[in-house]
Amino acid sequence: MDASILGFLLLDGLQNGVIYGLLAIAMVLVFAVTRVILVPIGELLMFAPLSLVWLLxxxxxxxxxxxxxxxxLWAGLARGRGALGPVLGALxxxxxxxLALFLKPLAYPAAxxxxxxxxxxxxxxxxLPMREATVLSLLIMAVGLHVxxxxxxxxxxxxxxxxxxxxxxxxxVVGLSWQGVLVLLFALLSVLGLYAFFRFSLYxxxxxxxxxxRLGARLAGISPEEAGTVAFGIASLLAGLSGLLLAPLIxxxxxxxxxxxxxxxxxxILGGLASYPVAFLGALLVGFFESFTSFFASAYKEALVFLLLVPALFYQSLKARAVEE
Structure with missing residues (x-):
């Protein structure tokens, strides 16, 4: 392997890793607030560029x-005054x-x-109707929605x-397009924006x-249901923007x-579904690992990437056992 190939692999791993990192942060956020493992986040990511193509x-x-x-359905479940928001949003x-059919630049925010x-x-x-369900039940629902x-x-x-x-x-430079730079800048701004959001904003x-x-939040006057809505909104926003930026590359x-x-x-999982910084660093690890395994063992790159779950889950099991003891 020479320096040029090494550079290509590092750039490819970095571009993929930051997208995985944004998705990982979104999944950690949603899980921390709602205990939902957002399996269909990949479909939400793809819906944005596909809808954009159709509109264009x-x-x-x-x-x-x-x-x-x-x-x-949301309006029907909300009933009364709470049904006005989803109806107005849909309209x-x-x-x-x-409007986007005639003004093409509006297709991007519309998607x-x-x-x-x-x-x-x-x-x-x-x-939301399953808010008291177990994590396993929520996971089964998430997998069903993915399908x-x-x-x-x-x-x-x-x-x-x-x-x-x-x-x-x-x-x-060779191997790095301006669109790729845009992806990297978006990831950086997203991480800084989320840090500022959690550090300084009331929401x-x-x-x-x-x-x-959840109980402590209720006692403090914070609605866990509304918190879940905001968490899903942020996660979906990250997924939609990531999809629009990533689609021209892949x-x-x-x-x-x-x-x-x-x-x-x-x-x-590498971040324990709890730590945003560790999840993002874990995503960079996944991106670089995938990039190099695709060069050395392309036929097994997917299996090798998912093999990273084994030591992570083993560590989490040891950690949970230590807490119980």
Whole structure:
């Protein structure tokens, strides 16, 4: 291996690692607040660029109708005055999508807001009624939603792969495009923004309180249900923006989100589903490990990446046993 190949592998691992890191942070956030392992986050990530492609081609994507159906179910479960929010959100989203058919720049915010609405509606419709359920029950629901959303993605967008136009064209150096730089800058700004959000904002501190103790949060006047809504909203926002930035580099297809989300989950496990910095560092480890194993043993790279779960889970089991003793 010479220096040029080493540089390519490091750049590839860094670009992949920061995306895994954002997904890992989103999964840790959602799990800490709601105890939901957000398995369908990969589908939410892919829904953004696929919906964007449809809008840029002058077509309404099927994901909008999915959002409207979930919005109606959300309004039905909320009842009374609480039903006004999801209805107004669905109407506003529909209006934005129809405007985006004629004003193409609006397609980008429309695709992101669609994913945010889908994420929040998913929580309010499927997970909020199960708020007292066990982690295993919530995981089964999450896996079921992953299967359902992936199947709907096939119905809405077909089996083809799509590559949206990059926001920035050209290369900085060989192996690193300006779009890749944009991904790295977005990851950096996201991490700093989340740090500032949790460190200085009232909502961020409320989320941390809800993650620490649901009962304690209630006693302090913080609604765990609203905290869960905010957590799903932030996670969906990260997924949607990551999908739009990543798709011009790797293509987008209905089936591609699951593997990305699974690698984000590996990184989250490396952080114990509790630590944001460790999860992000774990994601960088996953990205570099995947990059180098694809060079030395490409046929086994996926298996070797998931093999990282073994020592992480073994360490977590030892840690849990030590706490019990």
């Amino acid at each position: 081609e002058g077509k309404i994507p099927g994901t909008l109708w999915l959002a409207l159906v979930l919005g109606l 506003g989203l529909s209006a934005l999508f129809f 992101v807001l669609l994913v945010v609405y889908l994420g929040v509606a998913t929580y309010r419709v499927f997970f 359902a959303y992936q199947g709907l993605g096939l119905v809405f967008f077909g089996p083809e792969q799509f590559r949206p136009e990059p926001l920035l064209r050209g290369e900085v 961020g501190k409320a989320l941390l309180a809800a993650a620490e103790s 293509n987008a297809a209905y089936f591609m989100g699951f593997m990305l989300g699974l690698k984000g989950f590996v990184a989250a």
